[in-house]
Each structure stands twice: as C-alpha cells, then as structure tokens.
Amino acid sequence: MHADLLLHPTWILPVDPADSCLVEHSLAIADGRILALLPSGQAREQIQAERVLDLPGHVLIPGLVNAHTHAAMTLMRGLADDLPLMTWLNDHIWPAERRWVDPDFVLAGTRLAVLEMLRGGVTCFNDMYFFPAVTAQAVAEAGQRAVVGMIVLDFPSRFAESAEDYVALGLQMHDRYRDHPLIRVAFAPHSPYAVSDGPLTRVRTLADELEVPIHVHLHETQDEIVQSLQAHGERPFARLDRLGLVGPGLVAIHMTQLEDDEIARLAEAGGHVVHCPESNLKLASGFCPVARLLEAGVNVAIGTDGAASNNDLNLLGEMRTAALLAKGVARSASAVPAAAALRMATLSGARAFGLDEEIGSLEPGKAADVVAVDLGDSHTQPIYSPVSQLVYAAGRHQVRHVWVAGRQLIRDGQPLTLDAASIIAEARLWAERIAAGEGRMLGRG
Numbered sequence: 001m002h003a004d005l006l007l008h009p010t011w012i013l014p015v016d017p018a019d020s021c022l023v024e025h026s027l028a029i030a031d032g033r034i035l036a037l038l039p040s041g042q043a044r045e046q047i048q049a050e051r052v053l054d055l056p057g058h059v060l061i062p063g064l065v066n067a068h069t070h071a072a073m074t075l076m077r078g079l080a081d082d083l084p085l086m087t088w089l090n091d092h093i094w095p096a097e098r099r100w101v102d103p104d105f106v107l108a109g110t111r112l113a114v115l116e117m118l119r120g121g122v123t124c125f126n127d128m129y130f131f132p133a134v135t136a137q138a139v140a141e142a143g144q145r146a147v148v149g150m151i152v153l154d155f156p157s158r159f160a161e162s163a164e165d166y167v168a169l170g171l172q173m174h175d176r177y178r179d180h181p182l183i184r185v186a187f188a189p190h191s192p193y194a195v196s197d198g199p200l201t202r203v204r205t206l207a208d209e210l211e212v213p214i215h216v217h218l219h220e221t222q223d224e225i226v227q228s229l230q231a232h233g234e235r236p237f238a239r240l241d242r243l244g245l246v247g248p249g250l251v252a253i254h255m256t257q258l259e260d261d262e263i264a265r266l267a268e269a270g271g272h273v274v275h276c277p278e279s280n281l282k283l284a285s286g287f288c289p290v291a292r293l294l295e296a297g298v299n300v301a302i303g304t305d306g307a308a309s310n311n312d313l314n315l316l317g318e319m320r321t322a323a324l325l326a327k328g329v330a331r332s333a334s335a336v337p338a339a340a341a342l343r344m345a346t347l348s349g350a351r352a353f354g355l356d357e358e359i360g361s362l363e364p365g366k367a368a369d370v371v372a373v374d375l376g377d378s379h380t381q382p383i384y385s386p387v388s389q390l391v392y393a394a395g396r397h398q399v400r401h402v403w404v405a406g407r408q409l410i411r412d413g414q415p416l417t418l419d420a421a422s423i424i425a426e427a428r429l430w431a432e433r434i435a436a437g438e439g440r441m442l443g444r445g
C-alpha cells in the first residue's frame with residue numbers, strides 16, 4: 001500500500017469506537033484522507049510512505065472542533081472584563097463593535113484567532129461574526145477548516161443595514177463558498193432577543209432549502225428568560241419552537257437555563273447544544289446541565305465563545321473545564337469522564353454541523369485532520385492513561401503537529417502557513433488604535 005505520510009505515535013485515541021486507546025499503532029494518510037490505522041510492525045512492512053514520522057511519547061487525536069466562537073473578537077481580548085452579560089454587551093462590546101469592526105478588523109482578528117487555534121490543536125471552528133466572507137478568507141488562506149455563520153441581527157452595523165440585508169449578504173457568501181473543500185456555512189441569527197420573528201422565520205425557511213444548520217445563542221442567562229416572558233409571554237426556546245426552528249438543524253449555544261420538558265423536547269427534535277463553560281463562568285451566566293442533556297440523548301459539543309468573554313480560544317483547556325464543571329453541577333464525579341470530554345470536543349462538534357461523516361474521529365476514509373500531542377513533558381508524567389493526561393493535565397504548548405486534510409499546518413508547534421510575527425504586529429496596531437479611541441491605557445510589551 002502506498003501512503004503520503006505514515007505516523008508512528010505511541011498512542012492513538014481515535015474517539016470512535018468510544019473509549020478505545022490504540023498502543024503501538026500507526027496512522028497512514030493518502031490524498032488528504034486517513035488510509036489506515038494498523039499495528040506499527042505491520043505498517044512498517046506493508047506501507048510504502050513518501051514521508052515517515054516517528055512520534056515517541058506522542059498521542060494522536062482527531063483535530064479539535066471549537067463549536068462556537070467569534071474569531072475576530074481576539075482584537076477585543078481583555079477590553080472589558082468582570083461585567084455581567086448585558087452590561088458587557090450593551091455598554092462595552094456592541095458600542096466598540098459599531099465603532100471599530102470593518103473588514104480589516106475582521107481579517108486581522110481572525111488571523112490571530114486562527115493562529116491561536118491551530119497552535120492549540122483546533123482544526124475546525126464554527127464562527128458567528130460580521131463580515132463572514134472575510135472570516136472565510138482568513139481560514140481558507142491558512143488551510144484550516146471552518147463553519148462560517150451567516151450572521152443575522154435586527155440592528156444595523158457597518159456590515160449590514162437591516163435583517164434583510166444581513167440575510168442577503170449571508171447568501172452571497174454561501175454561494176461563493178458553496179464548493180469550497182474546507183469552508184461550510186450555517187445560519188447564525190445572533191439570539192432570540194436580537195432577532196425578531198420575521199427574520200427568524202425567513203432564516204428557518206432558507207435553512208431548510210439550503211440544508212444548512214442554524215446556530216444561535218439560546219438561554220444564555222436568567223435575564224434572557226425574564227425579558228422574553230415580558231416581551232413575548234413565552235420562554236425563548238418555546239418561541240423558537242413555535243417559529244419552527246427546533247429540529248435536527250438547531251445548534252443552541254449556552255443553554256444554561258433549562259426545564260426538564262425543554263431537555264426532552266430538544267432530545268426528541270434531535271437538536272444540538274454547544275456548551276461554553278468558561279464564557280458562562282466568566283459572565284456568571286449560569287450552568288449548562290451537561291450530564292442531564294447527555295443522559296437524555298442530546299448531542300453536546302464544546303465551544304470557547306469569543307476571546308472577549310473567555311479570554312482564550314484554548315479548546316484543550318475548555319475540555320478540562322467542561323469535564324470538571326459537569327461533575328460539580330451534577331454532583332457526580334462520574335459525570336463527563338475524560339473520554340466523553342474528548343468526544344464532545346471532536347466528534348460531537350462535527351456532528352452538530354453535519355460534518356461527522358468527514359471529520360471528528362480517526363477512521364479510515366475520513367479527512368486527515370490529525371493532532372499530535374507530546375505527553376513526554378514533565379507535566380504529563382507518568383502515564384497510566386493517555387486520555388486522562390490529555391484532558392486533565394496537558395497544556396496546549398504540548399500540541400506539536402497539526403494536519404488538516406492531510407496538509408501539515410503546524411510543525412513542532414510553529415505555523416507553516418501563517419506569518420506569526422506579522423499577525424501579532426497587526427493585532428498590536430489595532431489595539432493601539434482602539435485603546436486611543438476608547439481613551440484606554442494600553443499595557444506595554
């Protein structure tokens with residue numbers, strides 16, 4: 001058998017079948033896809049590879065899927081911290097966005113995010129932001145994979161004048177990236193409180209026609225529920241259900257406020273949840289009942305949310321927080337074991353966006369989105385269980401190599417398709433501009 005690349009790690013965590021850990025196995029890649037996983041002795045005999053990489057002490061995992069972020073918001077990292085959601089949004093983030101967010105901002109911010117995520121083993125992310133075609137451009141030029149959101153809001157921005165305008169601009173991007181191998185699109189109405197019934201219904205109709213998911217912030221805080229009861233006489237989830245948005249295409253972000261009947265309805269409809277534990281903790285939004293959702297059979301993925309509310313795009317760390325928080329919330333140490341957390345950060349994220357046939361696990365035939373993590377570091381020694389070390393002890397500096405569709409994007413921790421120095425310089429220029437405009441002091445260094 002001929003392969004382009006043959007990897008010999010010490011362990012492979014394929015994610016599917018669940019809980020399996022292959023020892024002394026190798027992974028072969030050909031034409032951007034996983035050709036085979038087989039015992040290393042057999043691989044060395046049977047596979048002629050263009051390139052062979054020995055990875056002693058490394059574990060191979062599927063590329064991580066960051067199921068919810070606002071990539072360009074890296075440029076607002078640390079701009080406004082330690083505030084409740086509505087104060088943070090209304091008094092800080094939305095005014096700053098109205099003033100600063102243009103295509104150049106989105107390009108610079110997304111490049112910084114892509115660099116951070118790739119170096120942390122994130123091979124695919126789902127994004128919601130203004131100027132999504134610019135986001136797609138930054139992702140495509142880096143060779144990463146993304147689901148880019150067709151954002152919809154009632155209020156105007158520099159990107160669009162009206163809800164109708166947002167939809168029209170989103171559809172243009174959809175057409176432009178229709179056949180791109182790495183870019184998919186989804187509808188991204190911001191939230192029930194920022195989008196009225198008319199545009200939500202239009203989004204539902206178009207999503208059905210185009211067969212794309214709808215991803216939306218939902219039940220993020222108790223406040224959101226109270227406001228909806230006052231304005232509409234119903235909870236936001238009930239409102240979306242009435243408008244026909246609750247179905248297998250629904251990807252609900254946050255879901256910290258959930259009644260039993262809502263969990264049952266979501267499970268029955270085949271909807272998905274993206275859990276963003278660190279954003280929820282930082283904004284004191286509440287706790288997503290992850291163990292109860294999983295028990296009910298709901299697919300739960302993990303997202304970092306934007307860098308203005310986290311403040312990093314570190315999915316390895318987010319996976320650990322998700323596993324720990326789930327135990328605290330469920331008052332059960334067996335809630336979300338390490339292997340379940342890894343699954344949520346990979347295959348479940350892929351499934352939420354209909355990509356589980358293509359990515360999310362290391363299986364022959366799937367795209368070769370692969371990450372090698374070096375567990376030889378003192379922080380992760382000794383090793384009884386690779387998955388336990390990965391989830392509970394490893395840091396993202398241990399991500400050594402990253403491939404997307406068989407193309408190596410990170411080698412020895414360094415990017416091959418991005419110029420890190422110029423990306424950082426550009427981000428600093430933006431920070432100087434924003435800090436001067438907002439009358440803020442800028443930290444030096």
Ligand SMILES: [Zn+2]
Nearest residue numbers: 069217305306
């Ligand atoms: Zn968000």
